[in-house]
Amino acid sequence: MTDLTTLALEAEKALAPQFAALEQISFENTKRVMEAFAEYRVCEGYFAATSGYGYDDRGRDALDKIYARVFGCESALVRHSIVNGTQALAIGLYGLLRPGDTLLSVAGKPYDTLEEVIGIVGKPGNGSLADYGISYGQIELKDGKLDLDAIGKALEENKSVKVVFVQRSKGYLNRPTLSVEEIGELCDFVHARSEAYVMVDNCYGEFTETLEPTALGADLIAGSLIKNPGGGMAESGGYLAGTEKAVELVSYRLTTVGVGGEVGATLGQNKSMFKGFFYAPHTVKEALKTAMFAAYIFEKLGFEAEPRYDQTRYDIIQALNFGDPELLKAFCRGIQYGSPVDAYVTPEPWDMPGYTDQVIMAAGTFTSGASIELSADGPMRPPYTAFFQGGLTFESGKLGILSAAREVLKVIEG
Numbered sequence: 001m002t003d004l005t006t007l008a009l010e011a012e013k014a015l016a017p018q019f020a021a022l023e024q025i026s027f028e029n030t031k032r033v034m035e036a037f038a039e040y041r042v043c044e045g046y047f048a049a050t051s052g053y054g055y056d057d058r059g060r061d062a063l064d065k066i067y068a069r070v071f072g073c074e075s076a077l078v079r080h081s082i083v084n085g086t087q088a089l090a091i092g093l094y095g096l097l098r099p100g101d102t103l104l105s106v107a108g109k110p111y112d113t114l115e116e117v118i119g120i121v122g123k124p125g126n127g128s129l130a131d132y133g134i135s136y137g138q139i140e141l142k143d144g145k146l147d148l149d150a151i152g153k154a155l156e157e158n159k160s161v162k163v164v165f166v167q168r169s170k171g172y173l174n175r176p177t178l179s180v181e182e183i184g185e186l187c188d189f190v191h192a193r194s195e196a197y198v199m200v201d202n203c204y205g206e207f208t209e210t211l212e213p214t215a216l217g218a219d220l221i222a223g224s225l226i227k228n229p230g231g232g233m234a235e236s237g238g239y240l241a242g243t244e245k246a247v248e249l250v251s252y253r254l255t256t257v258g259v260g261g262e263v264g265a266t267l268g269q270n271k272s273m274f275k276g277f278f279y280a281p282h283t284v285k286e287a288l289k290t291a292m293f294a295a296y297i298f299e300k301l302g303f304e305a306e307p308r309y310d311q312t313r314y315d316i317i318q319a320l321n322f323g324d325p326e327l328l329k330a331f332c333r334g335i336q337y338g339s340p341v342d343a344y345v346t347p348e349p350w351d352m353p354g355y356t357d358q359v360i361m362a363a364g365t366f367t368s369g370a371s372i373e374l375s376a377d378g379p380m381r382p383p384y385t386a387f388f389q390g391g392l393t394f395e396s397g398k399l400g401i402l403s404a405a406r407e408v409l410k411v412i413e414g
């Protein structure tokens with residue numbers, strides 16, 4: 001059998017320069033987080049649980065300010081009670097858009113779960129944006145880049161565009177992830193031509209670079225706390241951050257008009273959100289190292305990795321093409337066997353609601369569904385791609401990947 005121990009040593013040697021660059025990014029991001037913690041005087045009192053209305057929850061107020069400061073913007077809302085990334089994004093869209101407005105998605109199709117929110121799919125009458133008279137337009141990427149000509153033309157022709165929407169991460173689509181710099185150029189371009197807000201789906205991108213899109217002009221970003229910014233510690237939640245005006249409007253959708261962001265009991269969740277944000281730059285680095293390590297190992301075993309092991313990364317997702325259903329299943333099995341929780345379980349493909357093909361998933365996580373923890377899934381269709389992400393520590397991520405490699409080799413080499 002192929003010698004995985006030797007291959008792992010080779011991988012770490014080859015990846016040393018990239019790992020060093022990641023250390024630097026993590027250090028700079030940690031420094032920004034620490035400075036914000038000091039500025040807002042983080043203290044034990046912030047971790048105390050509030051109940052009822054949650055008036056004067058000092059921890060909640062400080063965490064909002066800390067997110068804003070670290071993300072380079074004026075204002076933020078960070079809440080354990082936002083159930084997932086989709087809800088955070090939906091709060092943003094409903095907060096900014098009004099009847100007669102247009103939502104323009106400029107990096108092609110948004111994340112699957114937003115389709116029903118927008119009203120491209122699903123039953124009329126459910127309360128989608130379309131039900132409220134909000135139109136939708138979409139511009140595809142051109143050669144993997146934002147098509148500024150087409151975006152400019154759309155803004156010129158349609159003065160009702162109120163939100164220009166861009167997804168930073170490729171998610172589970174076959175397109176490149178956008179860098180923060182590219183999103184910054186989009187913000188300048190849009191703001192020079194229109195009054196529209198630029199809103200960014202920031203999921204999986206946080207802390208992979210030393211700036212967030214808000215620092216380069218995005219009006220609003222949103223994401224999930226069981227991904228990057230929760231650092232593997234937050235038990236649930238989501239955030240929105242951006243300009244004071246945008247976040248104020250959004251706060252009226254989060255709770256209700258006139259109430260906004262000044263209420264909301266935190267029920268003892270503050271500590272894990274603070275601690276998670278403290279860990280997040282480091283945890284994201286561990287996930288990125290795990291992804292690069294996996295790309296190296298599986299490229300050497302003859303599979304196609306996207307991104308390749310030596311490419312610069314702007315999100316934590318790694319895709320591996322196995323070209324064969326048995327190999328995809330073996331990979332997910334190995335990830336599961338190499339997880340800290342439920343390692344004794346064998347994943348099988350199943351008919352997941354809302355998907356046309358069967359899907360196989362591996363997730364041995366402390367927090368249910370947390371994809372900052374090592375997790376993988378793949379639709380059972382050609383080219384039998386496994387998408388995986390996370391890894392709370394590089395050591396455990398490496399063990400997970402080597403376990404996956406062993407399972408794949410067992411199928412190939414018998």
Ligand SMILES: *Cc1c(COP(=O)(O)O)cnc(C)c1O
Pocket residue numbers: 084085086087111113167169170171201203204224
């Ligand atoms: C995860 C994710 C979301 C939101 O998904 P939830 O499962 O609702 O948290 C949205 N956009 C992208 C690109 C994502 O990766």
